[in-house]
Amino acid sequence: MNLYRFASPAAFYPVAGFWMPWFAIAAAVCTVVGLYIGFVVAPTDFQQGQAYRIIFIHVPSAWMSMFIWLVMAFWSLLALSMNTRLSAMMAQALAPSGAWMTFIALWTGAFWGRPTWGTYWAWDARMTSELILLFLYFGVIALRNAIDDPRRADRACSVLILVGAVNIPIIYFSVQWWNTLHQGASVSLTAAPTMAATMLAGMLVMSLAAWFYTIAVALVRVRAIILEREQGAAWIDAPDLARRT
Amino acid sequence: MQFLDMGNYGFYVWTAYGVTALAIAVEVLSLRARLRAAARAASGVEDTR
Numbered sequence: 001m002n003l004y005r006f007a008s009p010a011a012f013y014p015v016a017g018f019w020m021p022w023f024a025i026a027a028a029v030c031t032v033v034g035l036y037i038g039f040v041v042a043p044t045d046f047q048q049g050q051a052y053r054i055i056f057i058h059v060p061s062a063w064m065s066m067f068i069w070l071v072m073a074f075w076s077l078l079a080l081s082m083n084t085r086l087s088a089m090m091a092q093a094l095a096p097s098g099a100w101m102t103f104i105a106l107w108t109g110a111f112w113g114r115p116t117w118g119t120y121w122a123w124d125a126r127m128t129s130e131l132i133l134l135f136l137y138f139g140v141i142a143l144r145n146a147i148d149d150p151r152r153a154d155r156a157c158s159v160l161i162l163v164g165a166v167n168i169p170i171i172y173f174s175v176q177w178w179n180t181l182h183q184g185a186s187v188s189l190t191a192a193p194t195m196a197a198t199m200l201a202g203m204l205v206m207s208l209a210a211w212f213y214t215i216a217v218a219l220v221r222v223r224a225i226i227l228e229r230e231q232g233a234a235w236i237d238a239p240d241l242a243r244r245t
Numbered sequence: 246m247q248f249l250d251m252g253n254y255g256f257y258v259w260t261a262y263g264v265t266a267l268a269i270a271v272e273v274l275s276l277r278a279r280l281r282a283a284a285r286a287a288s289g290v291e292d293t294r
Contacts, residue, residue, distance in 0.1 A: 044252065051254040054261045061265070100272050104265050111261040115254050213269070220276050227283035241288035 007084050009226045010235040016219040023216035030209035038202035045199075054112040056202050059187075060210040062105035065133060066168050068098035068214065072140075073165040076158035086222075088154035089229070091161060092144060093222035097214050099137035106130060117181055125174035126182035129167060136164040150229055 006012050038056035045052040072091040079088035109127065110120040121127065140157050147153035170177075175184045187193045193200050230236060251258045 039248075049254060050251040051257055053251070053258055057262065057265050096272070100268055104268055107264050107268075108261040111257045115257045217272060217276060220280055224276070224280040224283040227280075227287040231287045236287050238288045241284045244284060 007082075007086050009086050009089065009230055010233070012086055013223060013226050016223050020216050020219040020223075023212045023219065027209050027212035027216055030205050030212060034202055034205035034209050037198060037205060042198040042202050043196060048116055051112060051115040052199075054108050055199070056206045058105060058108040058112055059203050060207040061101045061108065062130070063207060064210045064214055065098060065102040065105050065130070066171055068094050068101060069133065069136070069161070069165060069168055072098065072161045076161040079154055080158045080162075085151075085154070085229075088158060089222055089225050090218070091157065092154075093218045093225055094214075095137055095140045095144075096221065097217050099134060099141065101210070101214070102130065102134040102137060106134065113181075122181045124180040124182055125178040126171065126180050129171040129174050133167055133171060136160075136167060140164070 006015060034056060038053060042053075044050055072094050075087040075091040075094075078084055079091065106127070109130075113122070114120045140160055143160055144153045144157050147156060174180060175182055186195050187200065187203075227236070227241075249255055249259070
């Protein structure tokens, strides 16, 4: 099978449509299971009481907010080096998802910070760099909207996304590089997690839910982008689309 | 009621979860509208609304 075939928007459009419902279902199932573990199975935290249960959306959305930018950087690199349209469309489709995840991470962080630290917001390195990430997502979306020619917009956005990737390690390591109000990582690939097993399980299942949700949403958005940009192309089955709308 | 109270942290927990649910709803609904508009435009059907 030649995978390069799917680099064409015409070939990818039906593939995205086929897979989208499966990712949406997986996201829903993981959300139900994750919330059940998080609210029923996981014990109350001995220091933070019930307030810690915000962790089950805060950590997954914060991880996704950083990870989505790295995925966008990957697609941007492909778009610039291979000049493939679909790669740039994928980056374009992920940007609003990343902005939403960043907003959720900041919002849930504020409402977790208030009861545990006594403040909704502090200008510490972790929070400030995450806020900059939100502005970078806004910047990518605004830059695209400001350029009429989609292929020029692809190149400009790809460059901005690659340059903006420098912020991701800054966010991730901010809790080590500077003294922050925000705590350090409780979960890492190199050390045992410093939290109860059921809490960790709930957080990981909710992270899976965030992954599946992001993929499902990005697949729908890339389909909309393909239709917007390929209007009038011979492969688009206009009568079939007319029947469905 | 004890569940909703969240050990006096109910306001913080449910505001965090509520706004997250709202954000997901807004994203899904606006995306559905965008896909429909794109499909309508690509199908060549005049928008009569």
